[in-house]
Amino acid sequence: MTTRTKRPFIKLDCDVCKQTNYHIATTKGKSIEEKFEIKKFCKKCGKHTLHKMKLK
Numbered sequence: 001m002t003t004r005t006k007r008p009f010i011k012l013d014c015d016v017c018k019q020t021n022y023h024i025a026t027t028k029g030k031s032i033e034e035k036f037e038i039k040k041f042c043k044k045c046g047k048h049t050l051h052k053m054k055l056k
């Protein structure tokens with residue numbers, strides 16, 4: 001049995017170094033805010049930075 005669910009992925013880019021650090025799978029039917037910002041740990045910066053959502 002093959003189950004293939006196509007879910008849009010949200011990319012979270014570090015606002016400081018612009019590196020994509022996180023991918024979040026969106027739940028179907030769930031609306032996403034156009035502007036999504038969250039504080040996450042950036043490996044490149046070595047600290048918590050503001051990450052901004054990038055929706056393709």
Ligand SMILES: [Zn+2]
Pocket residue numbers: 014015016017018019042043044045046049
């Ligand atoms: Zn960074």
